[in-house]
Structures are given as C-alpha cells and as structure tokens.
Amino acid sequence: MKHGEKAAGRAKQLGVAVTNDNRKAVKGADIILLSVKPQAVTELLKEIAPEIGAKTLVVSVAASVPTSYLEQQLAAASGGEGNKVAVVRAMPNTPAAVGCGMTGICRGAHAGPADVEIARTMFDAVGRTVVVDEKNMDAVTGLSASGPAFAYIILESLAEAGVKVGLPRDVATLLAAQTMKGAASVVLETGEHPALLKDAVTTPAGCTIDGILELEDGKLRVTLIKAVVKATSRAGELLFEK
Numbered sequence: 001m002k003h004g005e006k007a008a009g010r011a012k013q014l015g016v017a018v019t020n021d022n023r024k025a026v027k028g029a030d031i032i033l034l035s036v037k038p039q040a041v042t043e044l045l046k047e048i049a050p051e052i053g054a055k056t057l058v059v060s061v062a063a064s065v066p067t068s069y070l071e072q073q074l075a076a077a078s079g080g081e082g083n084k085v086a087v088v089r090a091m092p093n094t095p096a097a098v099g100c101g102m103t104g105i106c107r108g109a110h111a112g113p114a115d116v117e118i119a120r121t122m123f124d125a126v127g128r129t130v131v132v133d134e135k136n137m138d139a140v141t142g143l144s145a146s147g148p149a150f151a152y153i154i155l156e157s158l159a160e161a162g163v164k165v166g167l168p169r170d171v172a173t174l175l176a177a178q179t180m181k182g183a184a185s186v187v188l189e190t191g192e193h194p195a196l197l198k199d200a201v202t203t204p205a206g207c208t209i210d211g212i213l214e215l216e217d218g219k220l221r222v223t224l225i226k227a228v229v230k231a232t233s234r235a236g237e238l239l240f241e242k
C-alpha cells in the first residue's frame, strides 16, 4: 500500500502482514500481485524490479496495461532486455468480494501454462476465470469488469419499477436482485441460449411480451451493446493518463 497509516489499519483488520515498503513486500515472493492504478504501474515496476527473481510470477490487474509493457519495464529496470519475467495479466470484477467474481486472464510472452494455472487458481478462489488472448482483454474490461455497474443500473431500475407498481422498496429490490441472479444462474448452469430461455417465459398474448415490446421500443439491447463498446474502447486509453 502507499499510505503507512492505511497499511497499519489493514494489517489489523485482516490479520496479515501489510507494508508500504514495496521492495520489502515483494522480496523473496514467488508470486507478486500488482493492483495499483495503471498510472502508478511504471514507477512501481522500477521500484520492485531489483527484487524480482528468475522464478517470480508477476500477476497484474491494472486495466489496459499490456503484458509487453510490464515485461519491458521490468527488464529495463533490472538491467537488461535479457531478463525474462513471467507475467500474467488479469481483469477481475468487484463481485469477487463475495466470491462471485468473473476474471479474464491472459499470459505474457515469458509465462508458461503452469503460470496461467497458478493465476487461474488464484482468481477461481473468488469466482470464475476465463483464459483469453490478450487482444480481447479490453473487451473483458468493457464487459465483465465494467459490467457490474451496468447490471446495478438495470437492477435499480427494476426495483424502481416495482415501487411504481406498488411494492415496498425492500421487497422490490429483493425481487429484482434475486430474479437477475436466478436468470444468470440458469444460463450458467444449463448452458442454454438466453434467447431460448426468454422464449420459455414469454406466453403468447401474455404479459411478458408486452414488457418485451417496451424494452425493444426503448432500445435496451442497442443501448447495452453501445455501453460495452464504449467501455471497451476507453479501456485502451487509460495507461498514461494522469
């Protein structure tokens, strides 16, 4: 961590060793998990590079920072291009805090399958993990890392709708959240196409089709697609912004 007083508080709260001395933190470590903001990565790598050994695995969750950049910075800071550090890049999301995260990972040029498995095991502990090509990492950022914010807006809107049709807010929020969780669980557990599952709920001349017509009229689909496309392209711009 950067701030000493925060580090002390976190150490007490979690019962683990925490320090704001980065070189001390990584000295002798088999795995280093980098989780500073993208803009802080370059300085941090310069600081810790001398402590990184031949067998150290560096896992970075910094959005938009390519493995090639991490590798080059580490090699340069530790005295030469010959230093080939194993780097895995990961993009988790905030539901990891309750064990329901979604993480995309990709490997750098010097990381092997065993390194990917180590990273996968780390992120599987807090949800699900998918291995992708690095060219798709901005898309993972735009979909599953930004996605919880989009989902919260949909959830909040459904809850608001429940209030509009007469439900107490706490009941409406529970109905909305459990319904979204249930629908997502069915997709994950059955592997069925969402469109077929939607069709199964939609009785001819019933109430669901009237609701779907409103969604289509309001362009929900195209709006969500555009949100992910924008977030994905923004993910490609973050590294050197202050």
Ligand SMILES: NC(=O)c1ccc[n+]([C@@H]2O[C@H](COP(=O)([O-])OP(=O)(O)OC[C@H]3O[C@@H](n4cnc5c(N)ncnc54)[C@H](OP(=O)(O)O)[C@@H]3O)[C@@H](O)[C@H]2O)c1
Pocket: 001, 002, 003, 004, 006, 007, 022, 035, 036, 037, 038, 040, 044, 061, 062, 063, 064, 091, 092, 093, 094, 145
């Ligand atoms: N938020 C998300 O949903 C999400 C998802 C996927 C990936 N990420 C990535 O995760 C990273 C962290 O994001 P965040 O939202 O958690 O940021 P954050 O809340 O600002 O946390 C950054 C942490 O880095 C520490 N730090 C800053 N500069 C440091 C330095 N020079 N040396 C050591 N520690 C330093 C800070 O310590 P102090 O607390 O002492 O200041 C803080 O604990 C970013 O790269 C982001 O792209 C975020």
